[in-house]
Amino acid sequence: MVGMEHAWLLPTLPFAAFAVLLLFGPYLPRRGDWLAVGALAASFLLYALMLADLLGALDEGPFQGVASGIDWLRFGTFHVTLGFLFDQLAAVMLAVVTFVGTLIFIYSIGYMRGDPRYGWFFAAMSLFVASMATLVLADNFLLLYAAWEGVGFCSFLLIGFWHERRSAAEAAKKAFITTRIGDVGFLIGIVLLWREAGTFNIREIFEFAEAGGYSREYLTLAVLLLFAGAVGKSAQFPLHVWLPDAMEGPTPVSALIHAATMVVAGVYLVARTMPLFDLADPVALDVVTSLGLATVLLSATVGLVVTDIKRVVAYSTLNSLGLMMVALGSRDVTAAMFYLFVHGFFKALLFMAAGNVIHATDRQEVTQLGGLAAKMPQTAAAFGVGVLSMAALIPFSGFWAKDAILHGVSTHQNALVTALVAFSAFLTAVYMGRLYILTFTGQPRDHHAYEHAHEAPPVMLLPVLVLAAISVVAGFWAFDGVGEALGFPGSIGKFVFFEEPEELKFPSAIAVASIVAVLAGLAVAGWAWWGEARPARVLAERFRPLYQVLWHKYYVDEAYQWVVDRIVLALGRAIAWFDRVVVNDTGVDGTAGLAVFSGFELKFLQTGRLPNYALAIAAGALIAAAVLLAVRV
Amino acid sequence: MIPIQHFLVLGAILFALGVYGVLARRSAVLILMSVELMLQAVSINFVAFAAYLAPQEFRGLIFAIFVITVAAAEVGLALAIILRLFRNRATANVDEVDTLRW
DSSP states (O other): OOOGGGTTHHHHHHHHHHHHHHHHGGGSGGGGHHHHHHHHHHHHHHHHHHHHHHHHHHHTSOOOOEEEEEEEEEETTEEEEEEEEEOHHHHHHHIIIIIIHHHHHHHHHHHTTTOTTHHHHHHHHHHHHHHHHHHHHBSBHHHHHHHHHHHHHHHHHHHTTTTTSHHHHHHHHHHHHHHHHHHHHHHHHHHHHHHHHSOOBHHHHHHHHHTTOSOHHHHHHHHHHHHHHHHHHTTOTTSTTHHHHGGGSOHHHHHIIIIISGGGHHHHHHHHTHHHHHHSOHHHHHHHHHHHHHHHHHHHHHTTTOOBHHHHHHHHHHHHHHHHHHHHHTTOHHHHHHHHHHHHHHHHHHHHHHHHHHHHHSOOBGGGOOOGGGTOHHHHHHHHHHHHHHHTOTTSHHHHHHHHHHHHHHHHSOHHHHHHHHHHHHHHHHHHHHHHHHHHSSOOSOHHHHHHOOOOOHHHHHHHHHHHHHHHHGGGGGSHHHHHHTTSSSSGGGTSOSSSOOOOOOOHHHHHHHHHHHHHHHHHHHHHHSTTOHHHHHHHHHTHHHHHHHHTGGGHHHHHHHIIIIIIHHHHHHHHHIIIIIIIIIIIHHHHHHHHHHHHHHGGGOOOOHHHHHHHHHHHHHHHHHHHHHHHO | OOOHHHHHHHHHHHHHHHHHHHHHOOBHHHHHHHHHHHHHHHHHHHHHHHHHHOTTOOHHHHHHHHHHHHHHHHHHHHHHHHHHHHHHHSOOBGGGOOOSOO
16 A cells, blocks of 8 residues: 555655656657656655545544655765655645646646747656655655755756747746845745754654744744745745736646646744744734735735736636735734645636636737637636635635635734735736737737637646636635545544644634625726726726836836945946956966066076076175074074 | 194184185186195094094094095186186186176
């Protein structure tokens, strides 16, 4: 029987597929796409068996996860294991990685057909899944960090998949460098934790921290540095700038990496290290909340004006990631992981449905789309489900998860934070409604694109429809009955939790407020953009300065550009000057020049005349004798 | 017994004469002779110190014999060089032999 101790197989299967595709890809039939899909599907089956094993163990009482692995490095008493830990947190995350991943791989068969680097695409995607599974299962920070950089590297490769396009190459570079900024903090944080505890093992570090091994300030600094890594990877303000640009990659990449899995790695990291955040100063969780809230508000407002269909979905991803961070800032791991779980489904659905639109019309700007519901009804319906899930309308899955977050926020945070999160729910409904209306309803704005549009082929449609169905029902895991019927100990609150199993509650006040906010948002979207979208244009004209600020995404990119141009490059110029003038001209050239000059001058001592040399010898001997006498005396 | 200072002064005078000869003379043969003079001045010092400081031993004397032997070998070599020089340049004047320079 395959069980939790076989966790190492989970990343190994896709990695083996990657290795085979890399070495023999061109010689395989269909360039090996079946191998990548098959390996990931096998991973999913393995995951299902491991989950069954986990549920069996849960029945027998409190469960802490099963660790397995082999020695990796050993220096004297210090050793690091290549260790894997399978517990509830990893189980939720891996459900998204393996199941949604498999669907996206199948979808890619259709979406990437005919691409000159078709085989390489599947190789890189397999490597990504292997890294992601390692990241989720790692039982120590060193392995986690290695996998963390691995997914970042795969993200770089896949954003720049069409690197002939300059914008794609630039976006890949931007994503890599921006996330690196956070990763440096992450690495320092890991080293800080290790320095005191002497181990990288996450469990042992928790025990060490609970025993009071770290001082409060030290631990606060360490977890804030860990959070810096999460800020980069999960694209929180102020390092969010790379995620919208990452949409330059192929759509399956956006769906898998930049929506369902990699970008939630930061959320996963904070959830995983929640015991440390809990022991640290409350200011650490306040920072998490603040940055999450800033991301939520920024993305929800910018989403109102962006015209690229994929970018709107990207801003909605930022919105969701911010929400999860706010939930974590409220110590509500259950709500964050619940949202992460359902978000993986409906966000992948949104991206893939958007991919169908792009595939069919070859257009990405909503200003060139419109009326597509008539041409591609199934995609439109699926996209509608995604929109309503994202907007969190009852009874779609997003509603239950978002209400869990709202409930957690309202119990742990002050009224202002709650009000802002609720307001963001309204904004989300507005811009998601706008996206649907502009893409699928009204008159086609580009008739040429409209004429060519057609429903997606089955290989691309089927994954979308499966995800749409799941997006409708996944939220019902919030109820004990549904969880028990599936073999879980109850609702998700009894499966993934921090400290104590909890019942998910949906107080009527919050539910009603949320439903009202969403319906109001959808109504506003309908009023502003339906048909000719005249009210939207009037509003944009009336509040032109505000519209400009949103259109320029709060000038964050411009601010970074200014910093780079004025400060980084100025500093670079100063250092370059120092290098050129002091190090090179004085240090290197100066030494050589001195040797040349002294050689040129001193060569005249070589007269070739014997008497000169004899005189020098005699004089030297006399001087030496004189010095000797003087020193003696 | 003659005081040792007499021998040392004699050696010093001979050495100084030799130095003067090396510095002032232009003929390679005469410079060679001056070098011999300096060598013998040193030999005198060796013998004098040997006789005064350790009359029962022969260390200083052995040194003197060594100096004479080395000087003989050196003269053989140096004269050969000077002979070749004269054959090539038709001169033994060291002022005219200055090609080994910058």
